[in-house]
Amino acid sequence: MEIVNHLLSNAIFVKSPNFSDRTMPAEIIILHCISLPEGDYGNNNVRDLFLNRLNLNSHETFMSLKNVSVSSHLFIKRTGEIIQFVPFDKVAWHAGVSDYRGRNDCNEFSIGIELEGTIKDYFEDIQYEKLNEIICCLRKEYRQMEVVGHKDVAPSRKLDPGEKFDWERLNVVK
Ligand SMILES: [Zn+2]
Numbered sequence: 001m002e003i004v005n006h007l008l009s010n011a012i013f014v015k016s017p018n019f020s021d022r023t024m025p026a027e028i029i030i031l032h033c034i035s036l037p038e039g040d041y042g043n044n045n046v047r048d049l050f051l052n053r054l055n056l057n058s059h060e061t062f063m064s065l066k067n068v069s070v071s072s073h074l075f076i077k078r079t080g081e082i083i084q085f086v087p088f089d090k091v092a093w094h095a096g097v098s099d100y101r102g103r104n105d106c107n108e109f110s111i112g113i114e115l116e117g118t119i120k121d122y123f124e125d126i127q128y129e130k131l132n133e134i135i136c137c138l139r140k141e142y143r144q145m146e147v148v149g150h151k152d153v154a155p156s157r158k159l160d161p162g163e164k165f166d167w168e169r170l171n172v173v174k
Contacts (some may be wrong), residue, residue, distance in 0.1 A: 003138070012081070012084070014051065014083055014085055016050045017069075018069045018071035018092070022091050023108065026110055029148070030095055031113055031131075034114045042077075042078070045062075047085075049070065050072065051085075071085045072094045073085065073112050073113065075115075088111055095110060098153040115165075123165060149161050
């Protein structure tokens with residue numbers, strides 16, 4: 001696994017329109033979990049959401065996603081497949097209102113990684129494997145970025161990646 005032109009070599013790159021230019025370097029990695037509908041795995045709904053192509057009528061819970069423009073740099077499926085939506089030198093839109101050590105708007109200085117899952121489910125071994133490889137790659141290519149959860153930067157709104165996410169399985173200091 002390597003990074004070429006700000007893209008992960010073994011990810012499928014599907015360009016999301018939801019990104020902006022960086023005005024400062026990425027300094028942290030923010031971990032999330034997502035599935036649409038929640039707990040339903042193996043479909044293309046998350047990809048479609050990040051491409052602004054999700055059919056909102058296909059599930060009753062999707063109406064809340066109307067006019068929502070979001071993305072992440074990477075999405076790691078439960079099979080280990082990785083999709084990249086935004087090059088690492090651009091800002092992806094995943095953190096929302098957030099704060100990291102007194103700095104707002106964490107999207108601006110982070111890389112966002114979504115794991116296919118929910119805050120109630122365990123994650124797959126292959127997801128930890130891929131995540132570790134990715135973190136290693138990102139640190140080598142850019143800088144020694146700290147890895148935090150979405151809940152760490154938006155504690156009043158968010159719980160992901162959830163209590164079942166095992167931080168001990170990251171070969172990195174959080
Ligand atoms: Zn999140």
